[in-house]
Amino acid sequence: MNAITKEVSQANAELRKTAPLVHNITNYVTVNDCANALLAIGASPIMADDLLEAGDIAAISSALVLNIGTLNRRTISSMIAAGKRANECGIPVVFDPVGAGASKLRNDTVKEILEQVKITVLRGNISEVSFVAGLDVTTRGVDASAADGNRDAAAVAKAVAEKFGCTAAITGAVDVISDGKRIAKIRNGHPMLSKVTGTGCMTTALVGAYAGANRDAFVAAAAGVASMGIAGEIAYEKAGRLGTGSFHIAILDALSHLDSAVMKARGKLDEA
Amino acid sequence: MNAITKEVSQANAELRKTAPLVHNITNYVTVNDCANALLAIGASPIMADDLLEAGDIAAISSALVLNIGTLNRRTISSMIAAGKRANECGIPVVFDPVGAGASKLRNDTVKEILEQVKITVLRGNISEVSFVAGLDVTTRGVDASAADGNRDAAAVAKAVAEKFGCTAAITGAVDVISDGKRIAKIRNGHPMLSKVTGTGCMTTALVGAYAGANRDAFVAAAAGVASMGIAGEIAYEKAGRLGTGSFHIAILDALSHLDSAVMKARGKLDEA
Amino acid sequence: MNAITKEVSQANAELRKTAPLVHNITNYVTVNDCANALLAIGASPIMADDLLEAGDIAAISSALVLNIGTLNRRTISSMIAAGKRANECGIPVVFDPVGAGASKLRNDTVKEILEQVKITVLRGNISEVSFVAGLDVTTRGVDASAADGNRDAAAVAKAVAEKFGCTAAITGAVDVISDGKRIAKIRNGHPMLSKVTGTGCMTTALVGAYAGANRDAFVAAAAGVASMGIAGEIAYEKAGRLGTGSFHIAILDALSHLDSAVMKARGKLDEA
Numbered sequence: 140m141n142a143i144t145k146e147v148s149q150a151n152a153e154l155r156k157t158a159p160l161v162h163n164i165t166n167y168v169t170v171n172d173c174a175n176a177l178l179a180i181g182a183s184p185i186m187a188d189d190l191l192e193a194g195d196i197a198a199i200s201s202a203l204v205l206n207i208g209t210l211n212r213r214t215i216s217s218m219i220a221a222g223k224r225a226n227e228c229g230i231p232v233v234f235d236p237v238g239a240g241a242s243k244l245r246n247d248t249v250k251e252i253l254e255q256v257k258i259t260v261l262r263g264n265i266s267e268v269s270f271v272a273g274l275d276v277t278t279r280g281v282d283a284s285a286a287d288g289n290r291d292a293a294a295v296a297k298a299v300a301e302k303f304g305c306t307a308a309i310t311g312a313v314d315v316i317s318d319g320k321r322i323a324k325i326r327n328g329h330p331m332l333s334k335v336t337g338t339g340c341m342t343t344a345l346v347g348a349y350a351g352a353n354r355d356a357f358v359a360a361a362a363g364v365a366s367m368g369i370a371g372e373i374a375y376e377k378a379g380r381l382g383t384g385s386f387h388i389a390i391l392d393a394l395s396h397l398d399s400a401v402m403k404a405r406g407k408l409d410e411a
Numbered sequence: 412m413n414a415i416t417k418e419v420s421q422a423n424a425e426l427r428k429t430a431p432l433v434h435n436i437t438n439y440v441t442v443n444d445c446a447n448a449l450l451a452i453g454a455s456p457i458m459a460d461d462l463l464e465a466g467d468i469a470a471i472s473s474a475l476v477l478n479i480g481t482l483n484r485r486t487i488s489s490m491i492a493a494g495k496r497a498n499e500c501g502i503p504v505v506f507d508p509v510g511a512g513a514s515k516l517r518n519d520t521v522k523e524i525l526e527q528v529k530i531t532v533l534r535g536n537i538s539e540v541s542f543v544a545g546l547d548v549t550t551r552g553v554d555a556s557a558a559d560g561n562r563d564a565a566a567v568a569k570a571v572a573e574k575f576g577c578t579a580a581i582t583g584a585v586d587v588i589s590d591g592k593r594i595a596k597i598r599n600g601h602p603m604l605s606k607v608t609g610t611g612c613m614t615t616a617l618v619g620a621y622a623g624a625n626r627d628a629f630v631a632a633a634a635g636v637a638s639m640g641i642a643g644e645i646a647y648e649k650a651g652r653l654g655t656g657s658f659h660i661a662i663l664d665a666l667s668h669l670d671s672a673v674m675k676a677r678g679k680l681d682e683a
Numbered sequence: 684m685n686a687i688t689k690e691v692s693q694a695n696a697e698l699r700k701t702a703p704l705v706h707n708i709t710n711y712v713t714v715n716d717c718a719n720a721l722l723a724i725g726a727s728p729i730m731a732d733d734l735l736e737a738g739d740i741a742a743i744s745s746a747l748v749l750n751i752g753t754l755n756r757r758t759i760s761s762m763i764a765a766g767k768r769a770n771e772c773g774i775p776v777v778f779d780p781v782g783a784g785a786s787k788l789r790n791d792t793v794k795e796i797l798e799q800v801k802i803t804v805l806r807g808n809i810s811e812v813s814f815v816a817g818l819d820v821t822t823r824g825v826d827a828s829a830a831d832g833n834r835d836a837a838a839v840a841k842a843v844a845e846k847f848g849c850t851a852a853i854t855g856a857v858d859v860i861s862d863g864k865r866i867a868k869i870r871n872g873h874p875m876l877s878k879v880t881g882t883g884c885m886t887t888a889l890v891g892a893y894a895g896a897n898r899d900a901f902v903a904a905a906a907g908v909a910s911m912g913i914a915g916e917i918a919y920e921k922a923g924r925l926g927t928g929s930f931h932i933a934i935l936d937a938l939s940h941l942d943s944a945v946m947k948a949r950g951k952l953d954e955a
Binding site: 166169172210211212213238241242243244245336381383384385388 | 442447451456460471668
């Protein structure tokens with residue numbers, strides 16, 4: 140077993156032991172799955188998005204997750220307030236720029252959040268992270284564009300990590316994690332994960348859980364991404380043939396049984 | 412096999428081939444199911460309801476679905492802006508007037524949307540569509556009223572289709588579709604569908620998917636309604652005795668396996 | 684069989700017979716589960732949170748459920764308006780002060796609702812209900828704090844019931860219900876219920892369903908709490924080993940099969 144696989148396995152054990160409270164300001168499409176994924180992996184979720192309490196809730200949490208999936212003006216200010224408070228308190232902030240590149244509002248909001256909040260981990264697909272990197276993107280809704288399929292994800296992740304002093308996690312057929320120095324590739328997962336809404340959002344939430352339990356953002360990002368990939372593989376084996384509804388439920392089942400032994404046995408992580 | 416059954420089966424094949432992006436401004440109760448139903452049938456969902464991006468997202472989509480299930484003033488203006496932009500771009504608009512007749516706000520909003528946006532397909536139960544038709548309705552929440560059970564759905568659908576130059580789809584024990592000229596009846600479905608929230612909303616979303624892939628609104632409406640009916644039958648066979656939770660998941664499983672062969676074999680469509 | 688077990692079993696039969704319409708102003712995390720739990724137990728859900736219709740919808744409903752899980756300023760005024768209208772119409776109001784004690788906004792809102800709306804049943808964990816009772820609480824997000832584990836739930840429930848002239852239901856390892864005079868303890872349930880988000884919210888919604896069908900708030904509260912406990916036990920037996928995703932679905936399955944015979948056979952209720 141290589142070093143990064145060992146590190147993410149240990150991170151899982153730490154997460155299960157510490158049960159971090161994870162504050163999410165996220166979208167109303169996949170929020171229930173995010174809460175259940177957090178519970179399944181051993182964290183405790185809290186969702187609070189009003190400006191009058193976003194900062195207070197961030198301050199009592201172990202990690203903050205910001206997700207712009209169903210962006211609206213009311214919660215943008217809450218995200219920034221919560222992010223600033225998390226920064227003041229030294230709490231990790233995980234950011235999912237869902238659909239970056241798809242509308243001016245999303246683009247402006249991504250820029251504003253990145254200007255005002257120090258991000259610990261950025262998690263997105265290659266289109267979204269390329270937008271954050273300042274590269275031209277052709278976005279088709281909230282899914283990764285085929286046109287972006289040929290980009291070098293490792294180069295994009297490294298560039299974003301250096302630009303913002305964060306860890307970048309680009310998920311796709313092969314996931315790439317970089318903190319600007321280290322680069323990990325993860326070959327877990329299954330194509331059927333793209334047929335259930337929220338698997339990306341859940342991945343980001345899981346990264347938040349690991350970040351809330353572990354000081355190392357690079358390891359937390361790799362652990363969160365690997366957890367969803369492994370859960371997707373197990374879910375496919377158990378329920379893939381039944382259809383996307385059963386597969387969806389089986390992802391949560393697999394997350395709830397995911398422990399460091401499973402991560403050691405199934406993790407396909409490599410460090411460049 | 413009759414002509415309409417053949418048409419809806421072909422529509423399914425086209426939908427699976429074209430994978431249309433469907434923009435939904437919908438309610439927070441059933442939005443996750445709508446997204447997963449769209450993915451299951453082969454479409455790509457996007458939910459975006461802020462006024463600052465609703466038009467932009469509509470413009471890059473293949474269809475727009477408006478659903479007033481949890482109506483609020485913030486999103487009414489977004490619905491109208493997105494609808495107008497869709498009209499300008501020639502993108503079909505599918506409208507679900509959830510709970511029309513239940514409150515002044517809903518009634519006023521339905522009228523405003525119909526005045527300002529050209530609707531391609533209207534999908535509702537007999538109470539809701541009767542309200543749109545200008546008939547007196549006795550509404551009991553968001554469910555169809557028993558008192559409306561004796562209305563002639565075909566006459567109501569035809570009247571609404573003619574009044575608004577759209578296709579009307581009235582779902583019930585027997586579903587009725589009319590574009591003012593053609594009238595189709597669909598005898599698929601199962602009573603247990605009324606025991607899971609969102610089966611109506613999902614039906615509307617599916618109509619949006621078909622409309623995004625097929626120029627013929629009448630066929631799209633029939634295909635969307637038949638898809639949910641057939642999925643409900645299959646789900647009942649697989650999981651009905653287990654309870655409403657398993658039945659719910661089995662609906663999504665069935666949608667994800669639904670192809671033109673299943674629609675040909677199971678479709679109970681007739682054209683008057 | 685003791686008197687309270689008999690009463691809750693009869694309440695289930697009445698609920699299934701009357702199918703009350705239950706108006707929910709609740710959070711976007713667990714709203715789908717609340718709607719499906721209400722349908723499963725035989726009620727009819729409606730969610731409507733805009734100030735322009737909240738009162739109108741409350742007026743046509745049999746019960747109103749207020750839940751501050753994802754509190755925001757827009758819906759606080761809707762909750763109060765709907766609550767006042769429900770009071771005027773003699774409709775029971777069930778209140779779930781999710782996360783009371785966790786932020787100033789939540790604390791202020793709980794106080795405001797209790798000042799302006801006459802509550803029929805208050806349902807929460809020991810932390811939340813202790814806050815309402817005016818006791819010091821140490822809150823960790825929306826979960827019950829370990830520090831509150833040693834409080835005497837029966838004393839807290841009784842105090843709150845007397846203070847507000849309502850029935851208080853405190854859920855935990857042993858659930859306690861009091862209307863100030865009667866005190867019931869319920870020993871149904873399973874620890875895995877805390878690993879699925881929304882089991883508390885669903886319990887509150889079920890109490891709303893029973894309250895909408897039964898004039899006796901104490902019995903309605905006990906019936907709602909016992910229903911979730913029994914469903915949790917059955918779900919654990921059927922699907923607990925599969926994981927939290929399957930367990931979640933099995934809860935809804937069990938609720939949909941829950942009848943007065945099951946409640947008589949499985950209910951572990953005692954009256955002090």
